[in-house]
Every structure is written in structure tokens, then in C-alpha cells.
Amino acid sequence: MQQTPSSLATATGKIDFPFTNDFVFRAILQRNKRVLTALICAILHIPKEHVKDIIITNPIELGLAPVKKEFILDIRVLFNNEQLIDLEMQMANFHDWPERSLSYAARCFDNLDSGEDYLDVLPVHSIGFLNFTLFEDAPEFFATYQLRNNKNNRLYTGKFSIHVIDLTRIDLATEEDKYYEIDRWAKLFKAATWEELKMIAKNDPDLMQASDELYKVNKDDILRQQARARADAEFWEKVHNARMEKMQEELEKNKEELSKKDTIISEKENVILEKDSVILEKDNVILEKDSVILEKDSVISEKDNEIKRLKEQLAQKS
Numbered sequence: 001m002q003q004t005p006s007s008l009a010t011a012t013g014k015i016d017f018p019f020t021n022d023f024v025f026r027a028i029l030q031r032n033k034r035v036l037t038a039l040i041c042a043i044l045h046i047p048k049e050h051v052k053d054i055i056i057t058n059p060i061e062l063g064l065a066p067v068k069k070e071f072i073l074d075i076r077v078l079f080n081n082e083q084l085i086d087l088e089m090q091m092a093n094f095h096d097w098p099e100r101s102l103s104y105a106a107r108c109f110d111n112l113d114s115g116e117d118y119l120d121v122l123p124v125h126s127i128g129f130l131n132f133t134l135f136e137d138a139p140e141f142f143a144t145y146q147l148r149n150n151k152n153n154r155l156y157t158g159k160f161s162i163h164v165i166d167l168t169r170i171d172l173a174t175e176e177d178k179y180y181e182i183d184r185w186a187k188l189f190k191a192a193t194w195e196e197l198k199m200i201a202k203n204d205p206d207l208m209q210a211s212d213e214l215y216k217v218n219k220d221d222i223l224r225q226q227a228r229a230r231a232d233a234e235f236w237e238k239v240h241n242a243r244m245e246k247m248q249e250e251l252e253k254n255k256e257e258l259s260k261k262d263t264i265i266s267e268k269e270n271v272i273l274e275k276d277s278v279i280l281e282k283d284n285v286i287l288e289k290d291s292v293i294l295e296k297d298s299v300i301s302e303k304d305n306e307i308k309r310l311k312e313q314l315a316q317k318s
Contacts (some may be wrong), residue, residue: 008215011194017227019189025089028213038206063222070259083123093132123159141172
């Protein structure tokens with residue numbers, strides 16, 4: 001069994017439970033307000049000196065028991081007692097993030113007590129760290145979504161926004177993203193080794209503080225159990241998701257094959273119908289000819305009868 005280094009400074013090798021483990025992410029931000037504050041300020045472009053107070057409104061008890069698979073790990077923060085922020089680390093793509101993030105943000109936005117004025121509703125900002133690209137046809141590292149007029153782009157309200165950080169496309173970070181060091185936070189979250197982590201965090205007190213917290217969480221036996229439980233849950237979620245996607249693909253494939261077979265059958269039926277139509281037309285032509293022949297036979301029969309009658313008359317006269 002590998003020995004745990006005595007401090008972050010001497011830590012080397014693979015990080016067992018990185019920031020992308022949603023429990024680890026949650027534990028670090030809950031344990032260290034400085035890290036939480038620095039991260040939010042970077043993403044929302046808020047000067048740190050403007051921060052007066054920051055409170056997690058849905059804290060969990062760390063270090064008691066392994067976290068269940070269905071445990072909700074989004075972090076809801078009351079910022080300066082004047083706005084609400086929802087953060088989540090999402091590794092698996094269930095193809096529902098727009099609806100899911102909107103649902104989380106909408107719940108937070110419903111923050112008025114009975115009788116309070118709607119103007120007093122607290123602004124809500126949803127922040128999602130995704131390990132996948134939300135829109136493959138338009139990839140972005142950092143995107144902000146708001147309610148705006150489709151015609152003139154007028155902002156409907158500045159009290160509601162959704163922010164998405166794509167951890168797989170740090171290469172698309174803009175100069176503004178780099179200015180606020182959002183790309184460095186993303187690189188820190190994606191770091192796989194202690195050497196890489198320390199290189200990224202070097203000369204940045206906030207990133208070093210986050211790295212130190214990551215080391216402490218990885219060193220704590222109980223927190224490691226919880227992180228492992230979340231990692232296992234995430235693994236089986238991915239397996240389940242992969243199976244469901246495969247089943248869906250097979251279903252779509254079967255539907256496509258059935259559709260092709262139905263098309264072939266339909267085409268064959270159309271050919272048969274066309275042939276039947278041709279046969280019917282031929283039968284009608286034959287019937288018409290038979291009718292003509294019958295008419296001719298009738299005329300011939302009448303003429304024969306007339307000839308026979310005339311012959312009889314001639315025989316009587318002679």
C-alpha cells in the first residue's frame with residue numbers, strides 16, 4: 001500500500017480523488033470559504049474586496065458515512081446576503097443539463113417569503129462545471145446564458161443567469177477568461193497528478209489553498225471513503241448510461257431496419273398492385289374483345305337465319 005506523503009509539498013504521483021469527484025469538490029468548498037469565495041469571484045468577475053459574507057445554505061455533514069449514490073451535491077451559496085449562487089460539478093453527460101441547470105436555478109429563484117415584494121427577489125446565478133461539451137456544434141470553454149429579447153437583445157432581467165464551464169475545452173478560453181483565471185481553476189480541477197497540480201497553482205495563493213485542501217481531503221480516511229463511494233456511484237452511473245445509450249442505439253437501429261423492411265414490403269406490394277392493375281386491364285380488353293366476338297357471332301347467326309329463311313321461301317316458290 002502506497003504511503004501518504006506528509007505534506008502537499010512532498011506529494012507525488014496520481015491524485016486518487018481529484019476536484020472532479022463531486023464529493024471532493026463539495027467538501028473543499030464547504031471546508032474553505034477562501035477557496036469558495038475566490039472561485040465565485042473569478043467566475044462572476046467580482047472583486048474579492050467586495051465580498052462581505054458567504055454562506056452555504058445547504059451544508060452536508062462531512063466525515064460521517066459514505067455518500068449515497070442519489071445524494072444531491074450541488075452547492076447553494078448566499079453571497080453577501082444579496083444573491084444566491086448554485087454550483088455543481090457534473091462529470092457524466094445525461095443529455096439533460098439545460099433542463100437540469102434551469103430546474104436548479106428556478107428553485108433558487110423562488111426565494112421570497114409570503115407577502116414579500118417581487119422586486120425583493122434575490123438574484124440567482126447557476127454555475128456548472130461540465131466534463132463534456134454541452135453543444136457540440138458550438139463548443140465554448142466558458143458561456144453565460146441570460147433571459148433576453150430575441151429581436152433587440154434587450155436584457156429581460158439581470159437577476160437570473162446560467163454559467164457553463166466546459167472542462168474538456170480549456171483550449172477555447174478567451175483573453176477575458178484568462179484575465180480572471182477561470183482557465184487556471186479549470187486546469188486545477190482537471191489535474192491528474194500532484195506534480196501537475198502544484199505547477200498550475202504555483203504563485204497563486206488561492207489556487208495553492210485549494211490544492212492544500214485537496215491534499216487534506218485525500219489524506220483523511222473517512223473523507224476518502226465518501227469520495228470513493230461517489231466515484232463508485234459515478235462509475236456505475238456511467239455504465240448504466242452507456243448501457244441505456246447502447247439499448248437506445250439498438251432500438252433505433254431495429255426501427256431503421258424495420259422501416260427499411262416495411263419500405264421493401266411496401267414497394268413489393270406496389271409492384272404487385274401494378275401487375276394486378278395491368279392484368280385487370282388485360283382482362284378488361286379480353287372481355288371487350290369477347291363482347292365484340294359475341295356481337296359478331298350474333299350478327300352472323302342472324303344472317304344465317306335470314307339466309308335459311310330466304311332459301312326456304314325460294315324452295316316453296318319453285
